[in-house]
Amino acid sequence: MTNKLYDTSLSLLTDLYQVTMAYGYWKSGTAEKESVFNLYFRKHPFGGGFTIACGLTNVIGYIENFKLSKKDIRYLRSLTGNDGQPLFEEAFLDYLANLKLTCDIEAIPEGTVVFPNEPLVRVRGPILQCQLLETPLLNLINFESLIATKAARLRLVVEKDTLLEFGLRRAQGVDGGMTASRAAYIGGCDATSNVLAGKLYGIPVRGTHAHSWVMSFDNELEAFQTYADVLPNNVTLLVDTYDSLEGVRNAIKTGYQLKERGYKLAAIRLDSGDLAYLSIEARKLLDEAGFTDTSIVASNDLDETIINSLKQQGAKITIWGVGTKLVTAFDQPALGGVYKLAALKHDSAVSATLGEWDYKMKLSEQAIKISTPGIQQVRRFRNEQGFLADMIYNENSFASEKQQATMIDPLDFTKRRKFDADQPYEDLLVPVFRSGKLVYESQDIHAIRERVQTQLAGLHPGVKRFVNPHLYPVGLEKNLHEMKTELILKLREG
Ligand SMILES: Nc1ncnc2c1ncn2[C@@H]1O[C@H](COP(=O)(O)OP(=O)(O)OP(=O)(O)O)[C@@H](O)[C@H]1O
Ligand SMILES: O=P(O)(O)OC[C@H]1O[C@H](OP(=O)(O)OP(=O)(O)O)[C@H](O)[C@@H]1O
């Protein structure tokens, strides 16, 4: 486990209703009933065409540390119902105190591009345990996937430029800041200003200086020169405290002195005003003075739309500092991931073979909210150019090895795609826990970050466009589609 913020047990990080339902299962004798739940989302964030799966490392940390402590149990014992009597009986609290998670968990590795309705995490095990995991899993996957997706969008816009995450001061609390720094790096940032995230997660840290540094001196030039004296090997000067272009001239004077000492003026930073105009003018001044390899950093409420516009305006910025709008996912503050029961084993069943499962689904007046039953896996078909389509199938009604497949478009059942048995594919869900034991080797954060870029390269450019992106094909395997349709009809009939 790499996320040391979660070293202590957070076993009560769940909604009360998970614990009351757990009590209900225990009391009615169904706690051990084997069930399968899927975690998925219904709509991409930010009106985009893709989402980046993120948060699995923290899920692993959470589950590995799952154990209700004596204090947790004491707290649960103190809870009362509306008659003032204890909510839970002692024997149940004993059961919880000795509870060890024994679930099988499959998940799509972090850094993978994912699409609506695909299970990102699949949990199979005693229903009481699966139920308790609903809230923490959603909490851990929703936010990190959201921020990683935001960062990936920024990366698409900045292309080869440097992208710095500056959000800690505006993040949603300590955990919001830490988690966002991790996910932002995975999504495509090059570094963070968050020193604790650097220490705990091994993310590169970068930074410039604030206006207060300049304001604490009698004049800007003295401030710049003192900074260059103290940290000659890390000089990025913030030039906009009084007058940006005058600031660039002072930075150049400081740069000459640095050159004489064998150092260089690494960059200047613009933090207000018209960033296109100022960067173009600053570039001219720097180039005329021979500082052609001094970079221009920009910050100030940036997001992917503003950066895109600045690039189109010919801004001479090559380092982008993005804070608030990245770490708070400003334009869409939550990913709407959900966790739904998809299968329940018959009482009589003793082993998991075909026919022993009751498939479960939730109906809704809103078609988008109808869940999909089955023990699901996601098969991603590809060719040399990239990803072709994702097909969700039920492991009990479709062979896991190579076979011809028919995928049905969920928006138009008459649209079908056939994939031959020799079509290259990858099954996205991989084993993470077996009977509660970790069987997955997590990749390091840098490898996960690289995975995001190779995954994005597999997508058609239309899917990555921000305005009305092309819909990447995701469908149900024919047998699963038929089972789902039958089940809907059965449930609607009565
Ligand atoms: N050329 C530009 N095109 C599009 N957006 C820009 C451009 N230059 C700056 N912006 C963005 O416009 C927003 C507001 O900048 P504006 O210059 O109006 O105020 P400001 O510089 O932030 O003032 P303050 O001194 O309060 O920081 C910021 O989000 C900034 O990133
Ligand atoms: O704008 P963001 O994307 O959140 O990036 C981080 C901002 O934080 C700093 O500003 P500061 O805290 O001094 O506030 P100010 O720029 O609003 O004055 C920095 O100068 C950036 O402007």
Ligand SMILES: O=C(O)c1cccnc1
């Ligand atoms: O290092 C910087 O320039 C920085 C860090 C945090 C927020 N804004 C800017």
